[in-house]
Amino acid sequence: MKALKDRIIRDGKCFEGGILKVDNFINHQMDPILMKSMAVEFVRRFASTKINKILTIEASGIAPAIMVGYLLELPVVFAKKKKPSTMENMLTTTVYSFTKDRTYDVCVSKDYLCPGDKVLFIDDFLANGNAAKGIIDLVQKAEAELVGMGFLIEKSFQHGGDYLRAQGIHVESLAIIESLENCQIKIKD
Amino acid sequence: MKALKDRIIRDGKCFEGGILKVDNFINHQMDPILMKSMAVEFVRRFASTKINKILTIEASGIAPAIMVGYLLELPVVFAKKKKPSTMENMLTTTVYSFTKDRTYDVCVSKDYLCPGDKVLFIDDFLANGNAAKGIIDLVQKAEAELVGMGFLIEKSFQHGGDYLRAQGIHVESLAIIESLENCQIKIKD
Secondary structure, eight states: OHHHHHHHHHHOEEETTTEEEOIIIIISEEOHHHHHHHHHHHHHHTTTSOOSEEEEETTTTHHHHHHHHHHHTOOEEEEBSSOOTTOOSEEEEEEEETTTTEEEEEEEETTTSOTTOEEEEEEEEESSOHHHHHHHHHHHHTTOEEEEEEEEEEEGGGOHHHHHHHTTOOEEEEEEEEEOGGGOOEEOO | OHHHHHHHHHHOEEETTTEEEOIIIIISEEOHHHHHHHHHHHHHHTTTSOOSEEEEETTTTHHHHHHHHHHHTOOEEEEBSSOOTTOOSEEEEEEEETTTTEEEEEEEETTTSOTTOEEEEEEEEESSOHHHHHHHHHHHHTTOEEEEEEEEEEEGGGOHHHHHHHTTOOEEEEEEEEEOGGGOOEEOO
8 A cells, every 4th residue: 555655654663673663643643634544445455254342452553443344343352461350251372472572462352353253354463473363362262253454564474364364364465565674675666 | 432431331341449341342452433433532522732743652542542643644653561672762750640649750752752842642441540650751851732632431430531631631531430430330421
């Protein structure tokens, strides 16, 4: 998606260890107009997919997910990164964060991720795919069906996308970063 | 706002200690159509206010804030609840959570909350106002101007709204809960 690629080149910042910061328009400050355009692109790419629920993880996934849900007129569920004290009836999985070198729990209520749900997962980043694997686990535990996964930015050199596609999952990424070597952002055409 | 009040009566759940759970349409599962309608209502209520930036706190504030930002075509910044390791140039404040009986840090980058910014803060809940006080502190530290605070739901019996209005802040709440005594949801007309 050209508008996103152009924005990454303009405002993305590269750090050692394959880190791409897009705090200017996605992860801290958000550009709602671009967010809506990206949601439209997801609607187009998943046009032939039957979906009844959008799923994401807090916090940076919420903005793109709510825009997709708004366009498709579907409920949006955000999985939480800690088990809230007032929540019962939870499905939980553990995710290892490569960036932060620690594990965290991700949970979702059975009330909102239900057997038979046709779930489109939307998130900001796909890197090594650990968060995505956690989502696959949650969707399976809920006896729901994962019909697609859409990411704003995929870092293909970290191979999470390879894994997901090898599982037969319909993965769409709006910008694919092939390399951040020498802090040069190389985006797939 | 009638649609929100009706939805709270229909789907809100009351727990001991003055807790109102709206996990069905705001805090875990989100209704994007209602979210957009609430954003329209904020636009109307702050129609005569000059705003150049929307500010919120992760995670439940992001959805209403991005919708307001989308309608007004303004950038949306979400304050973070922990200091990210890759962030420099941060403003930080400490907030006491009454519900969870612990403090947490809220931070925002000086790159995105800047001197002279005219900031509309949007969040899901206003209860005792501790998070809002943290936001006031951050906005002051940034030498920005807080031009208004909009909340989806205010629990007036916890008096955060009284405090904010006494400071001369323009506060708008789309539904005001007067009491949750005996687990009866009483909403202001």
